[in-house]
Amino acid sequence: MAKRLAILVACLVAAIALIALVASIMLVRAQRNDAMEEFAWLPTECAPRGYPMEIVRGDLVFADGSSVYIPDKKVFHNGWGEIGSTHIVGAETRPVPVTLDLTWFSYTEDKFYAGVFALPQEAILAEFKRGIEGPATGGKTTYDRIIVGMAPGGHVSVWLEGQGVALEVAGFTASAADVSWTALLDNDEVSRPEYVRMVLKEALGVAGLASLVPAPKGLWERYRRRYPWRIEVVGAAPTTAWIKSFNGEREYVQSGKGRQRRELRAVPREIKLNWRQAAGRKRTATLELDEAQVFSAFETLAAADETSLALRVVVKDSEPMVDVSLAKLDDEAASRGEPEASIRLDRSTLQVHALD
Numbered sequence: 001m002a003k004r005l006a007i008l009v010a011c012l013v014a015a016i017a018l019i020a021l022v023a024s025i026m027l028v029r030a031q032r033n034d035a036m037e038e039f040a041w042l043p044t045e046c047a048p049r050g051y052p053m054e055i056v057r058g059d060l061v062f063a064d065g066s067s068v069y070i071p072d073k074k075v076f077h078n079g080w081g082e083i084g085s086t087h088i089v090g091a092e093t094r095p096v097p098v099t100l101d102l103t104w105f106s107y108t109e110d111k112f113y114a115g116v117f118a119l120p121q122e123a124i125l126a127e128f129k130r131g132i133e134g135p136a137t138g139g140k141t142t143y144d145r146i147i148v149g150m151a152p153g154g155h156v157s158v159w160l161e162g163q164g165v166a167l168e169v170a171g172f173t174a175s176a177a178d179v180s181w182t183a184l185l186d187n188d189e190v191s192r193p194e195y196v197r198m199v200l201k202e203a204l205g206v207a208g209l210a211s212l213v214p215a216p217k218g219l220w221e222r223y224r225r226r227y228p229w230r231i232e233v234v235g236a237a238p239t240t241a242w243i244k245s246f247n248g249e250r251e252y253v254q255s256g257k258g259r260q261r262r263e264l265r266a267v268p269r270e271i272k273l274n275w276r277q278a279a280g281r282k283r284t285a286t287l288e289l290d291e292a293q294v295f296s297a298f299e300t301l302a303a304a305d306e307t308s309l310a311l312r313v314v315v316k317d318s319e320p321m322v323d324v325s326l327a328k329l330d331d332e333a334a335s336r337g338e339p340e341a342s343i344r345l346d347r348s349t350l351q352v353h354a355l356d
Contacts, residue, residue, distance in 0.1 A: 036062070036063060036064065036095045037095060037096075037125065037129075038091075038093035038094055038095050039093055039094065039095075039096070039128050039142060039143075040092055040093050040094075040144060041094060041128075041143060041144050041145060041146055042086055042087070042088065042144065042145055042146075043058075043060055043068055043069070043070045043071070043087075043145075043146050043147075043148065044070070044071065044083050044084045044085055044086060044145050044146070044147050044148070045058070045070055045071055045072075045076060045084040045085060045147070045148055045149070045150070046076065046078050046079060046080060046081060046082050046083070046084050046147055046148070046149040046150075046248075047076055047077045047078065047080075047149060047150050047151065048077065048079070048080045048149075048151050048152075048215075048220075049077050049078070049079050049080075050077060050108075050204065050208065050212075051077055051106070051107075051108050051151065051152055051215060052075050052076065052077040052107040052108065052199060052200065052203040052204070053075070053076060053077065053104050053105065053106055053107065053150045054072075054073070054074065054075050054076070054104060054105045054107070054184065055070060055071070055072035055073070055074075055102070055103070055104045055150075056072065056103040056104055056105060056112070056179065056183050056184060057069075057072060057101075057102075057103045058070035058072055058100075058101065058102045058103070058104070058148060059100075059101045059102075060097035060099075060100060060119075060146065060148075061097055061098060061099040061100070061101060062094070062095050062096075062097055062098060063095065063098050063121070067097075067101075068089070068090060068094060068097075069087075069089075070102070070148050071084065071085035071086070071087045075107070075199055075202075075203055077203060080149060080151070080157075080220075080223075080246075080247075080248040081147060081149060081157070081159050081161075081166050081168070081247070081248020081249060081250070082147070082248070083145055083147060083161060084147070096119075096121055096124045096125045096128060097119055097121070097124075097146070098118070098119055098121045099116060099117065099118055099119060100115075100116070100117045100119055100148065100156070100158065100170075100172075101116045101117075102114065102115060102116075102117070102148065102150075102156065102174065103177060103179060103183075104150050105179075105184050106150070106152055107196055107199050107200055107203070108152060108200065108212060108214070108215075109152055109153075109214075110192075110193075110196050111176055112176065112177045112178070112179040113150070113154045113174040113175065113176060113177055114174055114175065114177035114179065115154075115156070115172060115173075115174035115175060117156065117170070117172045117174075119158065119169075119170055120169060120170055123169060124160065124169050127143070127160055127167060127169065128142050128143060128160070129142075130142075131143075132162055132163065132165050132252075133252065133254065134162070134163045135163050135164055135165065135240075135252040136163045136164075137163070141162060141163065142162060143160040143161055143162035143165075143167075144161070144162045144163075145159075145160070145161040145162065146158065146159070146160060146161075147159040147160075147161050147166070147248075149248065151215070151219075151220045152214070152215040153173070153215065153217065153218075153219075153220070154173050154174040154175060154176065155171070155172075155173060155174075155220040155221065156171065156172040156173070156174055157170070157171045157172075157220070157224070157247070157248060158170040158171070159248060159249070163252075164242075164250055164252065165250055165251060165252055166248060166249050166250040167249055168224065168247050168248060168249050168266075171220075171221075171224050197209075200212070220247075222295070223245075223246040223247040223248075223266060223267070224247050224266065225266065225267075226264040226265055226266050227264065227265065227266075227267070227298055227302050227307075227309060228263055228264055228302075228307070228308045228309065229265055229298075229308070229309035229310060229311055229326075230263075230308075230309075230310055230311070231243065231253060231271070231310070231311050231313065232310045232311070232312045232313065233273065233275065233313050233315060234312060234313070234314045234315065235314050235315040235316055236275040236276065236277060236278075236315035237255070237275060237276050238255050238273060238274065238275045238315075239254075239255055239274045239275060239276060239282075240252065240253065240254050240255070240273075240274045241253040241271060241272065241273045241274070242270075242271070242272040243265070243268055243270075243271055244268065244269050244270040244271075244272075245265060245266040245267060245268050245269055246266055246267050246268075246269045246291070247266035247267075249265070249266055251265070267294055267295055267298050268289055268294065268311060269288070269289060269291070270286065270287065270288050270289065271285075271286075271287040271289070271311070271313065271324075272284065272285070272286050272287075273285050273287070273313060273315075273322070274355065275315055277317060278317070281354065281356060282354070282355035282356045283315075283321070283352060283353070283354060283355060284352070284353050284355055285315075285321065285322045285350060285351065285352045285353075286350070286351045287313070287322060287324060287348055287349075287350055288348060288349045288350075289324075289345055289348050290345065290347035290348055290349075292347075293345055293346075293347045293348075294326070294345055294348075296343075297326040297343040297345060298326065300343065301326060301327075301328045301341060301342075301343065302328075307328060307329075307330075308328075308329040309326055309327065309328060309329060310326070310327045310329055311324065311325075311326055312324065312325050312326070312327050312342070321350075321352050322350055322352065323344070324344075324345045324348055325342045325343060325344045325345055326342060326343050326345060327340055327341070327342035328340065328341040328342065
């Protein structure tokens with residue numbers, strides 16, 4: 001009897017082990033299939049205006065080891081977070097990448113950079129699945145570009161982009177690299193200093209080259225910091241708003257869509273707001289925020305990461321039609337009757353136009 005019981009227990013243990021093994025294999029396969037789920041997107045490149053770059057070689061690598069190249073062999077400084085070159089090659093759909101392998105040349109620094117970076121695959125996949133509310137179509141869609149940006153100091157950022165909406169999903173710092181100059185220019189008749197100056201003159205112009213100054217250290221890392229803030233419009237019924245941030249992100253906010261989708265945002269650079277006046281007239285305003293003032297305001301009011309802020313846009317029928325300030329949202333202070341802490345962003349530039 002004891003022998004039979006021991007055999008029965010051994011069989012039960014073996015069965016449980018087999019079930020666990022099968023479940024584990026199925027989970028791995030499911031994760032692999034999930035990771036290889038495909039979307040219709042293209043790679044592209046960008047660099048801050050005034051800081052020309054050129055990719056020597058760049059690849060977005062997938063989980064199975066295959067890859068798609070980032071357009072290279074071209075000088076660019078099209079703007080931080082902006083779409084650059086479009087090369088339509090290979091299959092129409094691709095999985096999300098797991099690795100970025102990148103080598104490039106920074107003309108203003110006369111320096112090569114290189115690095116291999118692990119991308120946040122699960123977060124990127126989740127964003128592709130989550131999708132966006134398409135400003136052009138009004139319905140749900142998803143991203144169709146992965147933008148790779150390079151900035152002075154070896155800074156690298158990666159965005160997802162679709163219909164003008166851009167979301168930064170990763171940031172890295174590459175190391176200076178010892179790369180043969182012939183990888184960029186294989187011409188003995190033109191020296192490296194001559195070629196660098198020629199490219200800078202063509203890209204920036206004579207005046208731009210004369211006024212060229214090194215980028216402040218840590219600038220793009222500062223741009224990447226996010227704060228818990230939202231936009232509030234007072235005095236009018238807003239219809240839509242575009243928020244452009246210093247980190248290259250762009251967000252479309254539509255009234256009547258409930259809570260604003262992003263709870264953490266980088267410091268805003270530009271706000272484009274459409275609204276309807278009480279008389280029914282449609283207006284649009286483009287608000288360019290002063291960089292030094294808006295960063296100082298955020299850093300002053302957001303002493304702690306949990307501090308919630310509101311970029312408050314007051315719309316009026318009289319001049320100036322739009323006034324903007326950054327306010328600290330503190331319910332406890334308000335309950336005690338304390339005045340709200342806010343900073344008026346009065347160095348912003350404003351353009352208002354009629355839409356009808």
